[in-house]
Amino acid sequence: ELKLAPxxxxxxRYRLQEWLSxxxxxxxxxxxxxxxxxxxxxxxxxxxxxxxxRFGWMDRQLEGRDFLMGSQFxxxxxYGFTVASWTDRMKIDRSSMSHLGDYVERVAARPCVETAMRAEGLLD
Structure with missing residues (x-):
């Protein structure tokens, strides 16, 4: 089991619903x-x-966490990675949001994410 939801x-589980909302x-x-x-x-x-x-709020929530819910992906x-990645494509500066930046890098480094992004032509 992947345990993608509590x-x-x-x-x-309700905290997960909060994040998704x-x-x-x-x-x-x-x-x-x-x-x-x-x-x-x-x-x-x-x-x-x-x-x-809104991304600033998300950045503050990520302080001390690997993922939105804590240590578990x-x-x-x-979803959060996808939406946060749009900031790059739309040239929205998030340089002051170090926790969010680290989070995006951490999720992007997951082998399954890299494979999916490559398959979609989102990586060189």
């Missing part, structure tokens, strides 16, 4: 306006600043 009915509602959907061709540059800058605040990390 057992149903446990507080840890945060990732989908505060980060994932936050990128949508950046793809709107009618959005002004000023509006896009506002969107980027909001995303930076979960489905939330697969």
């Amino acid at each position: 057992a149903a009915g446990t507080i840890e 945060f990732l989908s509602t505060e980060l994932h959907k936050g990128f949508a306006p950046l793809f709107n061709p009618t959005a002004t540059d000023a509006f896009k800058e506002t969107v980027v600043e909001k995303l930076k605040r 979960t489905v939330a990390d697969a």
Whole structure:
């Protein structure tokens, strides 16, 4: 068993649900306006600043943790890594978020992640 999610009915499972909700509602959907061709540059800058605040919160939560839930990789990390990786593609500066940067590197170094990214043409 991969143990990608804590057992149903446990507080840890609810914490996982919190992370998945945060990732989908505060980060994932936050990128949508950046793809709107009618959005002004000023509006896009506002969107980027909001995303930076949300990623800043995520960065603070990662202090002292290997993964979002602690020491165990979960489905939330697969999602969190994906969304955090979009900052590179969208040129959103996260250089002040050292815990998030370390997290992205740690997840990217997982053999299965590297294999998947290579298969999708996301790595050279």
